[in-house]
Amino acid sequence: MxxxxxxxxxxxxxxxxxxxxxxxxxxxxxxxxxxxxxxxxxxxxxxxxxxxxxxxxxxxxxxxxxxxxxxxxxxxxxxxxxxxxxxxxxxxxxxxxxxxxxxxxxxxxxxxxxxTQVRTAALSGIATKYMAKADCQSVAVVGCGGMAYEQLHAVLTVCPEIKTVYLWNRNHEGAQQFKTRFARDYAQWNVDIQVCEALDDAVHDADVINVATRATEGLFSIAQIKSDVHINAVGAYQPSMKEISNDVIANSKMVIVDDLAGSHHEAGDLIQAHDSDDCTWVWDDLSGDLQALVTAAPKQESAKSDKGITLFKSVGAAxxxxxxxxxxxxxxxxxxxxxxxxx
Known part of the structure; x- marks a missing residue:
């Protein structure tokens, strides 16, 4: 052993x-x-x-x-x-x-x-590979905790053309520490890392948004993000948590989860959207899971080329x-x- x-x-x-x-x-x-x-x-x-x-x-x-x-x-x-x-x-x-x-x-x-960190990040990398538009130039990191390092590393692995990284964290010092550590440990990525005081400054120009927080309400609205952004949401792992707003979910052209069974019990963003009287999104609107996305080869290029917001929600599975x-x-x-x- x-x-x-x-x-x-x-x-x-x-x-x-x-x-x-x-x-x-x-x-x-x-x-x-x-x-x-x-x-x-x-x-x-x-x-x-x-x-x-x-x-x-x-x-x-x-x-x-x-x-x-x-x-x-x-x-x-x-x-x-x-x-x-x-x-x-x-x-x-x-x-x-x-x-x-x-x-x-x-x-x-x-x-x-x-x-755990690499597995979670790899799922977002795979989702970004198949869902994000082909010419991504920037990524926003919302929440600069332990999961965020590998999340960013995964997105850069599948989108090496990205040149700008926007960071936002509730604790500004945490974002500064993230910038220093990422630049030190992942020097192979020649990217411009910008720490943002306001969340809006981090997300409004981003082609990809990585979200990994313990938030209990949506962090940004549809008006704050690009109309063709791809979002990887890996926080909000309990029904009481939420980091993606209902209007973002309802206006996403594609919503993919990593695990169908787990998401119905743990994906707080989607659970609350489905249960809300003010949101039009319901579970029947779910586009599918990661397995279907990856193995449905004829649909992959369509997923990347069609304009619109795409959302990947990850809760993890053994x-x-x-x-x-x-x-x-x-x-x-x-x-x-x-x-x-x-x-």
Whole structure:
């Protein structure tokens, strides 16, 4: 069994590999629906909002995967701790186990923080690849927390022609820190990073908008954004949360989710839009999921060329984590990465 800490996972997992692993998974799911089994994740609320704690969550996410030769079980355990940034600790902590179902042997135990960040970002990268217009020149980052770094990295990976990045964060210092860290750690991207005082300044000229917040109401309206913008919304992971306004959802020509079952229970933006008497959007208006988008080849160019707002809403699913973690585990086995431990 290989033990892989965050440093090892980070060194040996790159964004393109994660995107490729998830796209392969989506094609496998379409061709062989029984190869991947991923029950809806278990979410347990932790604490209640108080003077000493903000409410968080614990998630248990199992999946089994057959790759055409072997079957594996991948389990991710996640704890979301909203107070951690003030402790100089990551908001999301996670661990992942990968085992062989033939023998039950555990192949790898790895830190899941970077797996989660890259998996989430790769989903947005794939959505941007198939949904955003072909000549994107700018991207806005709304919410500069831990997830935002890889989200931006993913968009730049699939849209390397982007030259301008707009940053906005409720805490202005957080945006400045993001700029410094991203420029240091992702120097391969020759982009002009601009920190914006006002949210409107960040989004109104952006061709792509990445949103990753814990907001409870829509952050911008249809009047503040371009008529052909693509939006990746990865925050608002509980029904009580919302970061995309109802008018933006209702006026999107295409709304895609990563996981159909999970979105009905966790995608606060869409749940609240459907339930609102003042919004025309309902679940029947959903364009589909990421699997259908990626595997419906004849429709892909149409999705990119038709003018209009496109929205990708991500809540996450165990199968996506499993695809990325299995890639890392196989690399670890082949290259003897990390520490080898008898179990």
């Amino acid at each position: 290989q033990l892989l800490n965050k440093a090892v996972v980070t060194e040996h997992l790159n964004m393109q590999a994660a995107i490729d692993a998830i796209e392969t998974l989506l094609h496998q799911q379409a061709a062989h629906p029984n190869w991947i089994k991923s029950p809806e994740r278990l979410v347990i609320s932790t604490f209640t909002d108080s003077d000493s704690h903000r409410s968080g969550s614990h998630l248990s996410m199992p999946a089994t995967m057959y790759d055409g030769e072997n079957e594996y079980t991948v389990v991710k355990l996640v704890t979301i701790c909203p107070d951690n940034p003030s402790r100089d600790m990551p908001t999301t902590t996670a661990i992942v186990t990968v085992s062989n179902n033939d023998t039950g042997a555990i192949l790898a135990v790895m830190d899941g923080i970077y797996i 199968s996506f984590d499993a695809a990325v973690a299995l890639y890392v585990a196989k690399q670890a086995q082949q290259q003897s990465l990390g520490s080898s431990v008898d179990w």
